[in-house]
Amino acid sequence: MKQAKISDAVVKRLPIYLQVLNELKAREIKTISSQELGSRLEFNPAQIRKDLAYFGDFGRKGIGYEVDYLIDKIRHILKINQTIHVALIGAGNLGHALCNYNKYSNDNMQIVAVFDSYEPKIGTKINTLTVQPMNELAETIKQHNIRIGIITVPAQEAQNVANQLIAGGIEGILNFAPTILRAPEEVRVQHADFTKELLSLAYYLNNKEEEQDESSVD
Numbered sequence: 001m002k003q004a005k006i007s008d009a010v011v012k013r014l015p016i017y018l019q020v021l022n023e024l025k026a027r028e029i030k031t032i033s034s035q036e037l038g039s040r041l042e043f044n045p046a047q048i049r050k051d052l053a054y055f056g057d058f059g060r061k062g063i064g065y066e067v068d069y070l071i072d073k074i075r076h077i078l079k080i081n082q083t084i085h086v087a088l089i090g091a092g093n094l095g096h097a098l099c100n101y102n103k104y105s106n107d108n109m110q111i112v113a114v115f116d117s118y119e120p121k122i123g124t125k126i127n128t129l130t131v132q133p134m135n136e137l138a139e140t141i142k143q144h145n146i147r148i149g150i151i152t153v154p155a156q157e158a159q160n161v162a163n164q165l166i167a168g169g170i171e172g173i174l175n176f177a178p179t180i181l182r183a184p185e186e187v188r189v190q191h192a193d194f195t196k197e198l199l200s201l202a203y204y205l206n207n208k209e210e211e212q213d214e215s216s217v218d
């Protein structure tokens with residue numbers, strides 16, 4: 001059966017479900033209702049049922065969802081049943097932290113190669129990975145069937161690195177550099193920006209203060 005096109009909003013929520021389900025699995029919890037899932041995530045249970053019903057009815061009335069089954073299903077939907085190989089470009093502070101954060105392997109995302117252009121860094125180790133020179137990028141992408149590139153270089157170098165990844169045949173880019181990248185339509189680019197997240201968090205904190213001020217006036 002052909003799978004219906006999933007909206008971006010649902011695709012963004014699925015990894016959140018997966019994270020909670022993995023935590024439940026680690027605690028050997030076998031089933032969960034949409035109600036419980038909703039209260040853990042502070043999502044509306046109706047929203048959860050709607051999201052999950054997208055892919056067929058795999059919750060059972062009175063029992064809820066089987067955690068293992070749901071994990072499998074979401075992994076399948078997110079197409080992370082097979083390990084996706086990732087390359088990271090920019091073996092600096094952030095690059096080291098991401099390479100050392102081996103939790104990706106639980107979600108079948110694995111950084112299998114790391115690159116840098118700074119000569120003294122070439123050949124050094126981050127965990128089990130050896131920093132490679134940029135002139136090996138295209139060949140390594142092909143050799144290891146690398147589909148995603150993570151960019152952790154300074155902003156002024158990010159487009160240049162993105163171009164090299166694209167020329168090497170990468171399908172998706174996760175960009176940590178604070179700059180907007182240009183890429184052909186078939187290459188999916190996502191920007192990760194913790195400064196932006198902090199700014200929006202600050203907005204909510206300030207709004208809360210204002211709300212409190214307003215309510216104290218009443």
Ligand SMILES: NC(=O)c1ccc[n+]([C@@H]2O[C@H](COP(=O)([O-])OP(=O)(O)OC[C@H]3O[C@@H](n4cnc5c(N)ncnc54)[C@H](O)[C@@H]3O)[C@@H](O)[C@H]2O)c1
Nearest residue numbers: 090091092093094116117118152153154155177192193194
């Ligand atoms: N998005 C976020 O949440 C977030 C958080 C922290 C840092 N950043 C950004 O991530 C990037 C890296 O930050 P950092 O603190 O790790 O910097 P860093 O200076 O420690 O590391 C950058 C690395 O990129 C390498 N590099 C530079 N130009 C290159 C090129 N053309 N090809 C290959 N490698 C190259 C450098 O040699 C260095 O090892 C910056 O753009 C920074 O603004 C983003």
